[in-house]
Amino acid sequence: MNRPVGVQFMQGNEACVYAALDAGAKFYGGYPITPSSEIAELSAKFLPQVDGVYLQMEDEIGSIAAIIGASAAGKKAYTATSGPGFSLMQENLGMAVYAEVPVVLINVMRNGPSTGLATRPAQGDVMQARWGTHGDHPIIALSPASVQECYDLTLRAFNLSEKYRIPVILLSDEVIGHMRESLTIPERDQLEIVNRKLPDVPVAGYKPYQTGEDDIPAIPPYGTEYIVHVSSSCHDESGYSHSAPQTADKLVSRLHRKIEKNKQDIVQVEWFGPEQADLTLIAYGAVSRVAKQAVVNAQAQGLSVNLLRLITIWPFADDEVQAALAKAKAVLVPELNLGQVVREVERLNTFGTPIHALSRIDGEILLPAQIMEKIKEVLK
């Protein structure tokens, strides 16, 4: 394939595929679903050209299972889906967290619940991305707001996944996925590519889940001299089943610790507008673009408004959101759901700052005028 480079004009879903290939992905396992199918189609076209494999599985349960297997066998692997498929993937998403298998899952969110409006945008899967699989678990989810970020954050999703050995969800949406705009694709030698670390200990006595201070295991793919035991059941450092209470506690605690202590590396936000403002908008994904326009419009009308854009959704940007809550007289969270991120903001509100939500759930994107109207209402 001819790798595009420099300024390009393309769709968000398309940019995800180029980023995946640039990250070194060699395996896609998926099941087509609107509005993510372009990712499957382009992957099917390009992967064979880079000695990779596109495998269209029988359902989304099999899709995520196949990419987990492929990753355990050493190939960077990804899938793309939307709401109904994302629901089917939840059990094995937890398996990837628990067994520490790096995979990237692109969820191009659409209106739900159930089949809902297949071609319409929503941001209804934010909490499912965090808590959809059962049991206590950490997760990383990133939210692109442009075609450029579809590229940048897909690449970053692979890097974070490899670095921390955890599935990373790219929480895109129908607007961002299908929008066409320009982006800049860097030269290949300008890319930062992270690959999972490999063991540097003797083969004899090797324990795949034994970690050092970084809490991240060094696990090679199947087929090296090291024997690797990957398990969905509670396991000790050997990877074999072990059901003692202290083993369960130690494992799940470490899984959380390896993400929590690296939040500074993982969490990204963007501030937009004046540093100090009466009202701070907190938004992400497609809605954050609208919010930016609303900030500009508000400023033109002499209103004091800024925006905290969440680029990393999970782990949540606790510190940055608390900084916003501490500084602003009020906070407004516009989102395409009945209030998912706003609850996280409320959880962090130890300042008594008034928090307002603006929801839209009819399958249409919020408009700048709607946010503007709410801004005026809040600042009245």
Place this chain on the structure above:
Amino acid sequence: MALSYKDYLEPSQLPHMWCPGCGDGIILRAYTEALAELELAPKDVVTVTGIGCWGKADDYVSTQAFHGTHGRALAFATGIKTANPDLTVVTLMGDGDAVTIGGNHFIHAARRNINLTAIVTNNYNYGMTGGQYSATTPLKSKTTTSPNGVAEPGFDVCFLAEAAGANFVARTTVYHAVALKNLIKEAILHPGFSLVEVISPCPTYFGRFNVHPSPVNMMNWLKDKAVPVQKYREMSAEEQYEHFAVGKIVVKERPDFYTTYQRINGGQVAAEEGDGNGR
């Protein structure tokens, strides 16, 4: 140095947790003996399991291993084998994993002809969770969730694999331990999707309510019910209903998924091969 089956077992994890009279230990012995006789290094073999009694088998082996979620062993294995075709991939599944919760993956792995081996232990019930009926439990059998007899007919696992397109389909029982080992060897060597269904006694649950609670009687039951496939094919429908065929049921040479994928995407569609079904 010649390898022994013991080289494929992980002594620190033994003894196993299976009930007295269970067939799983016999199948594990046959599997590890097959690996030893094929001289496959443990590092080059990935044992993939699901959930259930037989799904615990990965904990007793020293090969590379993947213990996945219930019913998905073949989907995980599909990814593993496709990502690294040099690995020998063997999935160990029960009747629940293979053809009940995982039935969709089973037919599609067979249809795609993924180059791996499925050893399906069929004991006609969910032993791990207390003896409930599965998709292979025969009609009218009593289980803990069909106290008056199950109202559904059971799947014929081999027929299902054959219909879906598997390259190699065989059935045997734990009574036929040597044949079992040899069929596993042959299945591993045969390219494409290979199935060995092993009828296995569960005296604790299935036997107690239906056949006999004694392991010895269950073994005799296996011996009496099993009929070589050639002889089975000559039986009347009534006789067939009372028996099951053992031996090699399907042996064909359809190219496996990865080979076909490489040929097609490499721009060299092997037209002369058709789709391997003669169509």
